[in-house]
Amino acid sequence: MGRRGRNQQLNKAGTIQTLYEKLKESKDFVVYHHTEPTPCVISYLKTMADPKILNESILPGLKKADLHSLEKIKEAIPVENISITDQAEKIKEKVLQGYVIIQMTENDNQVLLIPASTKVGRKVSIPEVEFSVVGPKEAFVECLDKNMNLIRKRVPLPELTVKELSIGKLTNTRVAVVYIDGIANEININTVMQRLKEIDYDQMIDSSYITQMIADNSNSPFPQLLDTERPDRMTEALVEGKIAILVDGSPHALTCPTTIVEFFSASDDYFLPWHLATAFRLIRLFAVLFSVLSTSLYVAILTHHHEMIPEELLATIISSRADIPFPPILEVIILELSIELLREAGARLPTKIGQTIGIVGGIVIGTAAVDAGLTSNVLLIIVALSALASFTTPVYQISNTIRLVRFPFIIGAQLWGLIGVSMVMAFFIGHLIKLQSIGTPFFAPIYPLRITDLKDAFIRLPFNKQTQRPIQTRPLKSERLQPSDANKKRDIDE
Amino acid sequence: MNKKRQSKIDLHVPENLLVTPFFVFFLIHAMQLGVGILSFETYIARDAGYDAWISLLIAGAAIHLLLWIVYNILQSSKGDIVSIHEETFGKYIGGFLSIIFSLYVLLLTLTVLRTFIEVIQTWVFPQLNVWFFTLALLLLIYYLVAGGFRMITGLCLISVLLALPLLWLKFFPIQAGDINNVFPIIDHTLVELLSSAKTSILGFLGFELLLVFYPFIKNPEKSKKWAHYGVFFTTIIYVISAITAFIYFSEKQLDQVNWATISLWKIVEFPFVERFEFIGIALWLYVVIPNICFSLWAASRIPKRLFNIRQTYMVGGYCLILYVATIMLDERQQIKELNDIANMIGFYVLMYIPVLFLFKKARDKVRDTN
Numbered sequence: 001m002g003r004r005g006r007n008q009q010l011n012k013a014g015t016i017q018t019l020y021e022k023l024k025e026s027k028d029f030v031v032y033h034h035t036e037p038t039p040c041v042i043s044y045l046k047t048m049a050d051p052k053i054l055n056e057s058i059l060p061g062l063k064k065a066d067l068h069s070l071e072k073i074k075e076a077i078p079v080e081n082i083s084i085t086d087q088a089e090k091i092k093e094k095v096l097q098g099y100v101i102i103q104m105t106e107n108d109n110q111v112l113l114i115p116a117s118t119k120v121g122r123k124v125s126i127p128e129v130e131f132s133v134v135g136p137k138e139a140f141v142e143c144l145d146k147n148m149n150l151i152r153k154r155v156p157l158p159e160l161t162v163k164e165l166s167i168g169k170l171t172n173t174r175v176a177v178v179y180i181d182g183i184a185n186e187i188n189i190n191t192v193m194q195r196l197k198e199i200d201y202d203q204m205i206d207s208s209y210i211t212q213m214i215a216d217n218s219n220s221p222f223p224q225l226l227d228t229e230r231p232d233r234m235t236e237a238l239v240e241g242k243i244a245i246l247v248d249g250s251p252h253a254l255t256c257p258t259t260i261v262e263f264f265s266a267s268d269d270y271f272l273p274w275h276l277a278t279a280f281r282l283i284r285l286f287a288v289l290f291s292v293l294s295t296s297l298y299v300a301i302l303t304h305h306h307e308m309i310p311e312e313l314l315a316t317i318i319s320s321r322a323d324i325p326f327p328p329i330l331e332v333i334i335l336e337l338s339i340e341l342l343r344e345a346g347a348r349l350p351t352k353i354g355q356t357i358g359i360v361g362g363i364v365i366g367t368a369a370v371d372a373g374l375t376s377n378v379l380l381i382i383v384a385l386s387a388l389a390s391f392t393t394p395v396y397q398i399s400n401t402i403r404l405v406r407f408p409f410i411i412g413a414q415l416w417g418l419i420g421v422s423m424v425m426a427f428f429i430g431h432l433i434k435l436q437s438i439g440t441p442f443f444a445p446i447y448p449l450r451i452t453d454l455k456d457a458f459i460r461l462p463f464n465k466q467t468q469r470p471i472q473t474r475p476l477k478s479e480r481l482q483p484s485d486a487n488k489k490r491d492i493d494e
Numbered sequence: 495m496n497k498k499r500q501s502k503i504d505l506h507v508p509e510n511l512l513v514t515p516f517f518v519f520f521l522i523h524a525m526q527l528g529v530g531i532l533s534f535e536t537y538i539a540r541d542a543g544y545d546a547w548i549s550l551l552i553a554g555a556a557i558h559l560l561l562w563i564v565y566n567i568l569q570s571s572k573g574d575i576v577s578i579h580e581e582t583f584g585k586y587i588g589g590f591l592s593i594i595f596s597l598y599v600l601l602l603t604l605t606v607l608r609t610f611i612e613v614i615q616t617w618v619f620p621q622l623n624v625w626f627f628t629l630a631l632l633l634l635i636y637y638l639v640a641g642g643f644r645m646i647t648g649l650c651l652i653s654v655l656l657a658l659p660l661l662w663l664k665f666f667p668i669q670a671g672d673i674n675n676v677f678p679i680i681d682h683t684l685v686e687l688l689s690s691a692k693t694s695i696l697g698f699l700g701f702e703l704l705l706v707f708y709p710f711i712k713n714p715e716k717s718k719k720w721a722h723y724g725v726f727f728t729t730i731i732y733v734i735s736a737i738t739a740f741i742y743f744s745e746k747q748l749d750q751v752n753w754a755t756i757s758l759w760k761i762v763e764f765p766f767v768e769r770f771e772f773i774g775i776a777l778w779l780y781v782v783i784p785n786i787c788f789s790l791w792a793a794s795r796i797p798k799r800l801f802n803i804r805q806t807y808m809v810g811g812y813c814l815i816l817y818v819a820t821i822m823l824d825e826r827q828q829i830k831e832l833n834d835i836a837n838m839i840g841f842y843v844l845m846y847i848p849v850l851f852l853f854k855k856a857r858d859k860v861r862d863t864n
Contacts, residue, residue: 307768310764417619418618418776423630448648449516449517
């Protein structure tokens with residue numbers, strides 16, 4: 001007991017000095033002895049501190065008169081939030097953020113901490129992953145404070161609460177949990193906070209780390225937190241009672257709880273009139289189904305059920321497949337893999353070369369493969385269309401899932417035709433029913449069936465019909481608007 | 495008294511696993527609709543000819559009555575079949591009866607599983623590799639049953655949503671058929687109608703699983719309405735299917751047809767697809783899977799309640815039994831016999847429900863006077 005206590009004391013006493021020793025090994029750590037008229041020691045990290053504050057506020061303050069104590073210096077320097085401390089832990093944290101330290105003598109434990117940090121980062125720019133033609137054109141950036149600014153200016157409410165944690169043993173990354181107090185359910189908030197606190201890992205580079213670490217089922221191919229780079233989309237989520245997670249250094253914020261249908265709704269859906277938005281959303285859902293199922297149905301029907309094809313259509317398919325040396329399954333796998341290859345290459349290459357690859361891969365290789373008789377042009381159309389269809393998903397993460405999910409279906413189709421496809425589908429439906437997002441069902445509003453939530457799932461009804469916030473988030477106040485008499489239909493000539 | 499409290503504790507189902515009364519509609523309906531509907535038309539028409547749709551209505555009414563009795567039993571005891579048996583017949587006889595019930599439900603599972611594989615063998619893949627296909631199907635079923643009662647409810651819902659559009663296909667045979675086949679109405683005796691009703695009542699088997707899943711319903715009193723709607727919906731679907739088959743086939747033709755509903759899918763034709771029965775059978779998987787999962791879940795829950803065995807082990811064990819039995823029954827005649835036996839036992843189970851009701855009433859009276 002006694003020994004342990006002494007150990008702790010030793011640590012505490014030694015830390016400022018050991019901290020200095022460590023820092024002095026780096027070239028960008030500056031220790032500067034100031035003499036006239038105030039004798040003191042100024043030290044800071046040159047790469048993190050703002051030279052403007054140092055030159056315009058701190059040094060002139062020290063030059064004014066002979067200041068004998070840290071309190072006097074504190075009064076003399078016109079910078080906010082200056083503090084005096086002797087806690088080594090705090091000093092370490094602050095100096096690494098770019099604070100300037102002032103001591104009376106070099107071995108003094110009492111130090112003055114002056115906030116002078118500066119951050120390098122890019123400016124707020126237009127969204128590139130979730131682009132929309134109409135609507136706001138601001139996207140999150142890597143700086144947490146800038147991102148918070150983007151949210152706060154959209155939701156000027158005292159109820160907008162921000163809880164901050166620091167995650168990552170080595171990176172000490174700031175992670176903010178944002179929600180509207182009084183609408184977001186505490187159970188959800190507690191679940192999120194609890195799971196974030198339990199994260200024990202060296203680094204926290206991006207918000208996608210969090211998606212994987214706090215997911216209810218980390219073995220699922222489906223992302224269980226929605227990521228977005230659009231502050232407007234995030235605002236939409238916050239006012240519905242959802243919780244947002246922002247990570248310093250990541251331009252993608254997470255919102256939760258979420259459902260599978262939310263991954264297929266774009267922000268455009270809310271900027272267009274409701275019937276147009278509904279039509280486009282349905283097209284998108286159809287595209288997803290097409291993208292997942294088309295090639296497996298091709299394999300199933302051509303391998304096992306050719307009776308199903310009507311005579312007229314059969315002629316077309318047979319003439320395109322007549323010279324192909326491979327069975328449908330091999331043909332499909334070759335083409336699917338080459339499309340994946342193109343995508344992977346396109347994603348890794350710089351934009352300008354990427355376009356070239358698209359032309360070379362898509363047009364040259366495609367045409368050549370058909371001409372060489374390696375693949376039928378019917379299949380080429382199907383594969384190209386299904387690749388195109390998978391790009392219609394507004395959230396990038398789910399399009400990766402769709403890419404992958406296709407392959408079990410193709411295997412099922414090869415084994416037992418349409419019944420095999422059905423079996424794989426049953427597996428995925430079962431998996432989706434089982435899946436949860438922060439403890440709430442992921443497959444809602446289909447199961448559990450929630451009629452009110454269906455108003456904004458496969459279709460989007462007009463805003464005045466959306467009187468309730470979604471049940472999915474279990475909001476504390478569910479009423480969004482009072483259904484008014486103005487909605488009542490007028491009779492003729494009234 | 496002490497024992498009774500013990501069983502009450504076992505019965506407790508965590509709040510987050512309960513389902514709302516509304517879903518009882520899907521549970522009852524999905525369990526009643528199985529592989530039977532693919533072939534029932536031929537059998538019910540054997541006794542009552544083309545008046546058999548009246549028999550279906552009679553059978554439906556009888557099921558409503560039985561459902562009412564089941565609810566009566568359950569509401570007075572607030573338990574499931576295991577606790578009811580224990581209260582009524584004591585620990586040993588009651589336990590024995592519960593095991594019998596569990597085995598009966600397992601038999602239902604086997605019947606549905608084997609008959610569906612038979613359908614696939616007959617209509618899609620005559621050379622089907624049964625041991626491999628059954629293995630894959632049972633692995634899938636094990637995964638789904640392991641998801642628990644919530645998962646099964648979800649599957650039942652999906653099954654109704656996916657299978658309901660198949661009803662539109664009835665339009666094709668109705669268009670091609672002759673409505674005069676059904677007339678004259680009622681040219682059979684009451685005895686003939688009733689004996690056909692006895693055959694058709696087998697299509698409604700499955701609602702008795704309510705005796706097992708009743709504790710999983712939130713506010714179970716309110717579910718009564720939905721259960722009756724479920725039975726009513728099943729009746730309507732049976733009647734529509736029967737009348738469609740009667741309109742399309744003549745009486746003598748129908749007698750030769752083994753799978754009337756599937757034969758009717760065969761004539762469906764779109765510009766881009768023919769031979770719709772392949773799609774029909776593939777979609778029918780979504781009717782069959784909830785059916786198998788639900789009955790397997792119910793069959794394995796009874797031993798859990800009785801002996802406190804982990805349900806996962808029971809599901810695994812039962813899957814193994816199903817697997818071996820499915821592979822061993824490889825001749826058409828055997829499968830027909832399996833169906834006959836299951837139907838016969840199912841009929842006795844239906845008869846047993848009123849008997850249980852009377853025993854329970856008598857027992858309650860004795861307890862009250864004491």
